[in-house]
Amino acid sequence: MTTQTQQGPSVGRSSLGRRRPHRAWSVAAVTFVTIIGAAAFASLPGLLIEPLHDDFGWSRGTIGFAVSVNLALYGVTAPFAAALMDRFGIRRVVALALVVIAVGSLLTVWMSAAWQLVLYWGVLVGLGSGAMALAFAATVTNRWFVARRGLVTGLLTAAGASGQLIFLPLLAWIVEEHQWRPAAVTVAIAAVSVVPFVWLFLRDHPADAGVAPYGAVEFVAKPAPVSGAARRAVTVLLKATRTGPFWLLAGTFAICGASTNGLVKTHFVPAAHDHGMPVPAAASLLAVIGVFDIVGTVASGWFTDRFEARRLLAGYYALRGISLLFLPVLLAPSVHPPMVFFVVFYGLDWVATVPPTIALCREHYGEDSAIVFGWVLASHQVGAAVVAFLGGLARDVFGAYDVVWYAAGALCAVAALMSLVIRRGALVSR
Template sequence: MEETTARSRQPREDSGRPGPAGEPRSRRAWWVVAAAALAIVVAGAFSTLPGILQGPLRQEFHWSRGTIGFASSVNMVLYGLTAPFAAALMDRFGIRRVVVAALGTVAAGALLTTVMTASWQFTLFWGFLVGLGTGSTAMAFGATVTNRWFTTRRGLVTGILSSGSVFGQMVFLPALSWTVDHYDWRPALVTLALVALAVAPAVGPVLRDHPADIGQRPYGSPVFVPRPSPVGGAARRTLTVLRDAARTAPFWLLAGVFAICGATTNGIMWTHFAPAAHDHGMAVTTASALLAVIGVFNVAGTIASGWLTDRMNARRLLAVCFALRGALLLSLPVVMAATVDPAMMVFVVAFGLLDLATVPPVLALCRTLHGEDSAIVFGWVNTAHQIGAALAASLGGVARDALGSYDPVWIVLGAASSAAALLSLATRGSSRAYDTA
C-alpha cells in the first residue's frame, strides 16, 4: 500500500516529444495558454465599448463627454487596482476559481448597465463591476499562467497572452459597432455578457492551476516542480510586495513608463480615437474598423515583442517602442482626415504593431528584479498603466469639450511617449530580460 501511494506521487511522463538536448516539453501547457487567452479575449472586448457607446449615451441621456469619460476612467483604475490582488488570490484559491468568478462579474456589470437611468449607475455598473471583473483577467493573470506553466519561452507566451485583450477588441468591435448602429447599444451589451457567461464553464476544465496538478513539469523545466502551498492573507501579501517594491527606484521608473503607456493606448486611442475621427467627418463604423485593424497588427506586434524579449535587452526594446509611438502620435493631427488614405493606414498598421509591444519587456524586467513576486509587482505596475489610461480617458474628453479639438491631446501624449523612451533606458535590470535556460 505504501509502495502504491509513493508511486502515485511520482510525476507522470510529459506528453509530447522532448525538445533540444533532452528538454522536456508539455503540450498541456499550451492548452492552458489557449484557455487563458480565450478568457482574456472575451474580457478584452469590453474595453472598446465606451468609444462606440459615447454617441448613443450622449444622445439618450444628454451626458457630456466628461461624464462618460469619468465612468470609463473608474473602470480603468479598477482594472489596474484589481490586478495585483487577483494575482495573490490566484495563489490562494487557484486560477480557475478567480477567472470564472471574474467572467461572471463582467457579465453582471454589463447586464445591469442596460437598465441604468442615471450617470452614477453607469459609473457603478460599468466603472466598478466591469472594471473589477476585467482587472481579474488582466495581464497579471497572464503573468501568473506564464510563471507557473513555463520555464522557457516566457517572452513568447507573454506576448501571446498580452495580445489576447486586443484580439478580443478586434473580433468583437466591428460586430458590436454594427449592432449599435442598426439596433441599439443595449443588444450589444447583452450579446457580450452572454458570451462571457458561455465562456466561463468552457475554460474552467482546461485552465488548471499548476502543472503538478496533472503530474507534469512546467514547459522547458528539466525537473518536476511541486505545487506550492496556498498562500494565505492575499490582501496582506499584495500590500507587502508593494511596500518592498516601492523601496526600489526601478519600480517607480517602470510605473511611470507604464502610466504613459496606458495614457497613450487604452486611455486615448480606445476611448477617443473614434470620436476624434468623427470630428474630421469620418463615420464611426469606419473609425471602429480602423481600431479593429490596429487590433490585428497588435497581435502580431505583441507576439513579435515577446519573441524579441527572449533574445535582447528589454530596456532597449522598451525605449524603441516608446520612441516610435511618440512619433506616430505627434503625426496624428496631420494624418487625421474624413477618409482612409495611405497615411492613415500607415499610422494604423504601425500603431498596431507598437500598441502592446511594451508589455513583454516590462514583465520581463519585473521578473528579473522581483522573482517569484513578479506577477504581483507587475500587477502594481499595471495599476499605474490604468491610472494613466484613466487620466487620459477623462482629461481627453474634458480637453475636447474645452478646446473643440483633440489635436493638443495627441501632441502632449506624443511628447510624453518620447519621455518614456528615456525613462526606459534609465531602468536598470540585467543585460538580458531573464534567464531562458
C-alpha cells in the same frame, strides 16, 4: 530546450521525445481563448461616448469619468487578483470575474442616471476586468513556463488584440444599427459564455496535470495556498517601492496606458467621427490596429527572449510618440493611405511594451514578479484613467482632441528616456 523531470508522476509525460505537445501549451491556448472571449468589454467604451451623449445628454467628460473609474479599478484590482490566484486558484478567480463583468454590463441596459454608469460599468466591470488583466497572463506564464516565457507573454498579450479584432466591428455595427443597449447585452453574453470553458479546461498549476513546467529540469510540486492575499499584495508593493526600477517601470507603464487605452482606445472613434468619419469605419480602423498588434506583440515577445528589454522599451515608446504627433493631421472623413500607414505602424507598437516590461519585473523581483507587475499594471490603468477623463474634458472645452494627441506624444518621449535609465537586474530565465 530539453525538458526533463525527476522520477514520479511526471516521468515520461514532459520528456522531449514524446509526441504530444507539453500540457503547458494547451493551458496557454485556453488562456488565449479566454482573454479573447473577455475582450468584448474592453472594446465597448469608445463606442458608447456618442450614443450616451445623445441619449442622456451627459457630457463627454462625465462619460469619460465613468470609463476612467473602469480603467483605474482594472489596474488597482490586478495585483490583488494575482494574490487571490495564489490563494484560491486561477480557475475560480477568473470564472467569478467573468460573472461580475456580465452582471455589470447587463445592468447598464436599465440605467437612467450617470452615477449608475459609474457603478455598473465603472465599478463592477472594472473590478471584474481587473482579474482578467495582464497579471492573469503573467501568472499563467510564470507557473507553466520556464523556457519561452517572452514568446508566451507576447502570445497571451496579443489575445486581447485578437478579441478586439473580433468584437469591435461587431459591436460598432450593433451600436449603429440597433443602438447601444444590445451591444451591452452582447458583452454580457460573451463574458458568460467563456465561464464553462474556463471551468472545464483551465488548470491552476503543472502539478495538477502531473507534469513539470515547460522547460523545467525537474518536477515542481504545487505550493500550498497562500493566505492573506491582500496583505501579501500590499507587502510586495511596499517592498518594491523601495527600489528604483519599480518607479521607472510604473512611470513608463502609466504613460503606456495613457497613450493606448486611455487615449486611442477610448477617444479615437469619437475623434474620427468629429472629422466626419462614420463610426463603423473608425471602429474598423481600431480593429485593424488589433490585427497588427498581434504581429507586433508576438514579435516583441520573441525579441524579449533575445535582446535587452529596456532598450526595446525605449524604442517602442519613441516610435509611438512620433506616430501620435502626426495623428491630428491624418484624421479625415474617409480612410486614406497615410491613415492606413498610421494604423499599421501604431498597431505594431500598441502593446509591444508588455513582454519587456514583464521580463524586467521578472529580472528584478523573481517570484513576486506577477504581483509586482500587477502594481505596475495598476499604474498603466491609472494613466489610462486620467487621460480617458481629460480627453473627454479637453473635447468639451476646446471642441477638438488635438492638444491631447500632442501631449501624449511628448509623454512617450519621456517614457523612452525613463526606459533607458532602468538598470539591469539579476539574470533570470525568460
